[in-house]
Amino acid sequence: MSPITFNKRLSQIPEGVLHKYLELATDPTILSLSVGEPDFPTPFHIRQAAIDSIQQGKTFYTPSKGLLTLRKEISATMSRKHHLDYDPGTEIMVTVGASEALEAAFVALLNPGDEVILITPAYITYVPLIIMCGAVAVPIKTTADNGFKLTAEALTSAISDKTKVLVLNYPSNPTGGVMTHEDYEAIACVLRDKDILVISDEIYSELIYGIKHASIAQCAGMKEKTILINGFSKAYAMTGWRLGFVCSSPEILKNMAIYHANAILCPQTISQFAGIEALKNGDDDIKYMRDQYDMRRRLVVDRLNKMGLPCATPLGAFYAFPDISSSGLSSMDFCSALLQTKKVAVIPGNAFGAAGEGYVRFSYSYSLQHIKEALDRLEAFMNEIK
Template sequence: MIAYNSVLSENVKSLAPSGIRRFFDILEEMDDAISLGVGEPDFNTPWHIRDAGIYSLEKGFTKYTGNAGLSRLRSAISEYLTRRFQLAYDPVSQVFVTVGGSEAIDLAVRALVDPGDEVIIPSPSFVCYGPITRLQNASPVYIETKAANEFRLTAEELRAAVTPKTKLLVLPFPNNPTGGTMRKIDLEAIAEVLRGTDIMVLSDEIYAELTYGSRHVSLANIPDMYERTIVVNGFSKCYAMTGWRLGYACGPTDVIRQMLKIHQYAIMCAPTTSQYAAIEALTNGDGDIEFMKNDYDQRRRYLYDGLRSIGIDSFEPKGAFYIFPRVSGTGLTSEEFCERLLIEDKVAVIPGTAFGPGGEGFIRICYAYSMQSLAEALARMERFIKRHGTGRPGTVAPTLGVL
């Protein structure tokens, strides 16, 4: 009998499992719960993109592609980034195709970070950066972004976190879960801190297309930042292609070459069918992006307005498809709030604490759900808030026995 505890990697064992397994267990038992928990588009992949994938199968394109991905796809990515974000990357030496943006994040950290290095991670943010850093025997250094700053990373916060050990800054904007974005002026301030250092930047721009009001700006567009920035993006969020598992990384040739080496050994190449579909997405999909974004924008406004009207205040999100309201006024912790909301009124949302330091007191609601689901969820949350109060003047304070 093998004592698995002694054979498993200490490093892996020390990783905390995702904190919300418990909610899923409760959710699984319920049949009439509304889940606003999973962060993915509710649209199906547009048909012309699916059709391109099917067509590639019909033609028998079922073999591996080159390690870096189809050259036509890499050219299409390069053209797309220029067209949409004024970014210039050579499709041959600076772009390669990965299994989702997630793989690109993993590779960037692995290619850059050595044991003992520090990786600066604005938080709350997507859950993977810290664990991947730890697997390199390096240390995540979290910067808690603030609602008062619209969840932006400020230059002062960054400057205070930088040490001689700082190797990499993760820039996860537009942000999951806060909906925060970085304007050009904010990025220029960040650039001022980085200029003259060797700190590299992993710019996770998976939500770049989903901004409301102004277009996303990449750090790579700011003077002197191109040489230190690895841009990660993908097809999941903007084309509703989460299940196709396709993303890409762009950056300085020397970095991309090393990332590609790991990719060659670990992955070989991204899925071939998905790559053919992705060419169609990039070539003829700008209209799909606009259509879906417009829809998310309507639901964003609706949910923001609806939450306010039931007494839940929030920063008005400017990107992605999440809203991150403060619920600490109820007197409940984020986890208590979410667990009770699920059990009592059957709405599943995610506690802010699941997204790292700075998340306590907040919940994440994904609004990439139908208007009917959002309306019903709001009605249920209103009942919940009426019982628990929000601490805001004019709303009912928590009272025992008022049910």
């Protein structure tokens, strides 16, 4: 048999550094601060809704775009919380996690040679998906100096006649950076007269501290140009349920739905019933978990700064992104040495692109006891390498 030939674009995808560290999280001898997953169980009333659907025999296929009841709840939630109105019949689609929504958006929008502007450091999935579409990622480097925000000047410099899409991810993974409505207005001024679409990954919209979440879709003239992606994993501690959604114009959603229907047919039925309950009655759960993350956030940032690792206070998500350049080590060497000597796993910043070099990502989606022990080991490590 001749050697099997595979899709050539697969060989262009960078090695998944993050996945190596995520595997370490399963090692009981390792104290991991690497996984971006809530440590809380899915709230009982949400689990019960799924159990009820099973017991009632509601286990059949649903419409490809998801249960209309769930889409109506998503519509109501977007209106109530974000003052954005989407038609549940034509402008909302339920997906297998926010990740599938991202994939469907890229596949629907991109042709070979199109350019996609990314705000870096960036979530690791974006570049591989762009490569698989034959498109080109154009990174914009952000820094801690301004909270890892995109500026109108940087965006203008990155735009070319090949630019098709701008990807936004605020609150940000990995930096915890947040954009305000005023920040988005400046970006919208650049985009309004251009044929550039926006994919806005807002999966951490409920995990924001001290300020109100903003979306570029709220800016005048931007809703129809924006593919807004969100989900249930982070807000409701539902990572394993694989439930997300996308809101956009009927034209864009119609084309995304072609890929979606052929790739997965429909989202998981049981998860959708759980999602309905989450949206109806889950606000108190969100507040409780957010308050816990906030407590951990303040502890982590305070300890990191005191041990000589400058860390801007993250305003969203559940990540801290300290500057480790004072250690004299690269991001990868820092993480490798910390793992080998202290059995603590964190993610090297360059896993999120070249702009992340000199940083590491700490997740504080762990118990306080777990976090304190990991920070104690980190402090001992820092004292040893000084």
